[in-house]
Amino acid sequence: MNTVRNLISELREKRLWPVAAALIIALVAVPVLLSSSGKTVAVSPTPVTGSASTPTPALPAVSVTTTPSDARLTGPERDPFSQQVKASSGTTGSSTGTSSTAATGSSSSTGSSGSTSSGGTGAATTTTATSTTTTSTTTSVTEPPVKYLYFEVSVVYGGSGSVPRTLDNVTRLTPLPRASDPLIVYLGVEKDKKTAMFLVSQIVHPTGQGKCLPNRSDCQFLDMKAGEADLFKVVRPSGTVEFTVSLTAVKTVSTTSPIAAAAAYARESKGGSKIIARATAQSIALHALIYSRQTGTLSVHLSRRSFDHLLSTLGAPAALGVTLQPFPAGS
Numbered sequence: 001m002n003t004v005r006n007l008i009s010e011l012r013e014k015r016l017w018p019v020a021a022a023l024i025i026a027l028v029a030v031p032v033l034l035s036s037s038g039k040t041v042a043v044s045p046t047p048v049t050g051s052a053s054t055p056t057p058a059l060p061a062v063s064v065t066t067t068p069s070d071a072r073l074t075g076p077e078r079d080p081f082s083q084q085v086k087a088s089s090g091t092t093g094s095s096t097g098t099s100s101t102a103a104t105g106s107s108s109s110t111g112s113s114g115s116t117s118s119g120g121t122g123a124a125t126t127t128t129a130t131s132t133t134t135t136s137t138t139t140s141v142t143e144p145p146v147k148y149l150y151f152e153v154s155v156v157y158g159g160s161g162s163v164p165r166t167l168d169n170v171t172r173l174t175p176l177p178r179a180s181d182p183l184i185v186y187l188g189v190e191k192d193k194k195t196a197m198f199l200v201s202q203i204v205h206p207t208g209q210g211k212c213l214p215n216r217s218d219c220q221f222l223d224m225k226a227g228e229a230d231l232f233k234v235v236r237p238s239g240t241v242e243f244t245v246s247l248t249a250v251k252t253v254s255t256t257s258p259i260a261a262a263a264a265y266a267r268e269s270k271g272g273s274k275i276i277a278r279a280t281a282q283s284i285a286l287h288a289l290i291y292s293r294q295t296g297t298l299s300v301h302l303s304r305r306s307f308d309h310l311l312s313t314l315g316a317p318a319a320l321g322v323t324l325q326p327f328p329a330g331s
Contacts, residue, residue: 125268148261150296151189152251153196159243166248172291173272175324177243182324183234184222184245188291188298193252197298198222198245199279199286206230213300220285220322221300226250265296270297279322286322 011017039153157176167174175182176198185199200206200219208230212219222230229246255261280286288301 017129040111087326109112138188145256147254147256148258149193149206149252149254150264151193152249152253153186153189153247154249154251155186155245155247157243157245158243164244170280171267171269171272171274173269175269175272175275178277179269179271180326182272182326183232183243185272185275185324187221187289189250189274189296190223191297191299193297194250195223195269196225196247196250197289198224199324201322203235203323205233205235207233219293220283230315261296262293265293275324275326316324 008017011020093160126253127176152169154166154168155170155176156164156166159177170186172186172188174186176184176186183201187197187199189196198221200212200222202220204219206212206219206222207216209224210224210230213221213223223246224230224247229244231242231244234241234243245310253264255264276286290299290301291297292299
């Protein structure tokens, strides 16, 4: 009671008792007015049509059957408990979902096509699924052209007291120092593409960096690599003559033209081919050399052991070696 008395005293002192009295009257009058003017509201369920595949629960829809006959509010009449029913349809046309919103919350119904309708504010939001089509492009790969390899050999040679001569891109079967006095013959490049082979006359005794077959004492074939040099001593009835041969380069050249490659493989010295033809008739060892016009390389089918075996069987080194005969000019 003391609290109530204090509250009334404060309202009197601050002169707020008229406001308090008005609030008390309003609290009592408003429920009385509402109870006298309100009517019975019938609520009927509204069917909700969902997707054929996914059942959607039916939500009750509130509707007003009568309007207040004695309204004391200004403005147009509206039942605050009624809500419009919104319907949304799917974007793909496969099925349609309908959503209803109650007075105290919101509900949404999604069609099987992926469209969603939300209530609460009365606005419907539709989400459309976008399909992306990826087109694969097939790119044709062009194969690189076939490359053919051929070889260019350069040598420097010179005799005692003479000026050394340089021969670039020596033709296969070229006799040195000349066709009229053949002492060695350039046979070609071997399969390793680094070694040049020379046929050596049996009257010539080389000493140097090259590799002799079958051996140094009976050097019938001489293998040389770029940068190597050999000194050749020629023993003749008139005396001994010396000359030097240096292999300066073994160059590999590539081309995409099969015609150019075939021409390089078939390139031979006319005089040297005659000298080799005569020597082949004398020497068994020359039959072990095979030159390929498809690859431009020379292969030897007689190893050092095979040469030694032939020498021991035949008993005479001269049976394997040859004395190169000159090829006169104009013949």
